[in-house]
Amino acid sequence: MTDHQDTVGPACAEEDEVHRAPADLRPEIPHPARMYDYYLGGKDNFPADREAAEKVLALSPLVRISALANRAFLGRAVRHLAEQGVRDFVDVGTGIPTAGNTHQIAQEVHPDARVAYLDNDPIVLVHGRALLAAASQGSATVVQADLRDPDAVLATPEVRRLLDAGRPVGLLLFAVLHFVDDEDDPHAIVRRLVDALPPGSHLALSHATGDFTAPEAAAKGPAIYRAASAQLTMRTRQEVLGFFDGLELAEPGLVTAPLWRPDRDPAPTDAEVAIWAGVGRKP
Template identity: 50%
Template sequence: MGEQSVPEQGQDGANTDLGQDRAHSARMYDYYLGGKTNYAVDREAAQQVIRVFPAIESVARVNRAYMHRAVRYLAQQGVRQFVDVGTGIPTAPNLHDVAQEVAPECRVVYVDNDPIVLVYADELLDGSPQGQTGYVQADATEPEEVWAAVKEQGILDLDRPVALSLHALLHFVIDAQEPYDIVRRLLAPLPSGSYLSLSHCTGDFDPAAWQAITDTYTQRGTPVQVRNQPEVQRFFDQYGLELVEPGVVLAHQWRPEAGSGPGVLIERQVSLYAGVACKP
């Protein structure tokens, strides 16, 4: 795979600059997961993070396993509509695979503003014939833009409960961008009985390492802000959401299942809070 920044064809046939000349958080995450949708510049940046914090690969796998469990739980609770904001590069099984395994009629809309995700979007649209999947390009920091794009798809009925997924997204939204207000606006159109599921990196258990990680991402053009447990909890508390047991916990502790994610882990190796809550 070439390292030079060259345009590639998007779904609409237009040339798209995928930025292969600079490290990208989604491709670095793909590398942590053992994927192949990454370039030398991404691997170099990811290796820099790994040298500082070797457990970052476990964090990525724990996040993925948490997503699978949360989606499965929500589908088992009767949720049939999902919006996944900050989708990233497809990694099977994707959210719709998990939801539609429980209930084939589930409908899923993926949202991302990254051109590279658009290139691979076909992998997000292979859902069950009983259900429906869609992909829209929109920026998570512009909630009204997100919902306008989702509504235009015509896949979801926003008068019925929706599960909003913000997995490993909000640590890329720094305080200056008003992340709590963004989440409030993303939740605003959703009816009673909808859910919020999120995961968020934390420096609570190794502040020095996570400061170095933050510096690495920021120096390469992707500002990062990790948050402590009360700050992550605030995403739920300020809206009166009703947390599902066990609340906001380290992601591997959220309704663990045998064989889900890496083996026995200590807190430092996870460094990721997660939770699910219902909108009353």
């Protein structure tokens, strides 16, 4: 599942024009990645995306707050891992790039940091190739692969290159597992990926939850996403905690995204932002 690839950075700049097949962006159909971009205040979205996103926001205004909190968590988590010495990152389900991408944050700490971005969606890949800033001394690759097929993820040459180095890897699953149905066994998928990581690697993830959502919104929100060609499965804190089985959770454990090592004073509502977030280390 690596028929599309792009690489930015001095080592592979000559490949920048390779495999750029056109993709149908289907602007008339709401798309979850573009809806997320809208929540974040981005401009890579169409009227259909904005209309669907506004329907979600009408059910729960905290959705935009949760999206912003998730993006801020990404920045703090990646910086934390880089400061722990991690130089290699596998970012699965990356979504449309926006300010503060993984490679930008990691390379502020380690200019030679390497990041493999993976997504199964051609729309996301088109945006990624257009918007990813060039890496400085490290590298960033964009690869097509599906999280629901972890063996295919692990078999991509870009991921293999990072794993074969034998150094700790940061596996990043930010706001992607709630798009994996229960029937696809997301816990087994995460175990397969973590098992392939070298010792000392880390898993950082965030996941939507209905733990703090009114029953009406918890029922209607996923239906809007189904109309936008995506299945949304919100999970409880206990279910999300299961993704960290066998790992050493970093302090403060599994908490709502704004409360994971905040860089500002928490707001009263932060404890009920509908995103669970955590980082675990593989012994």
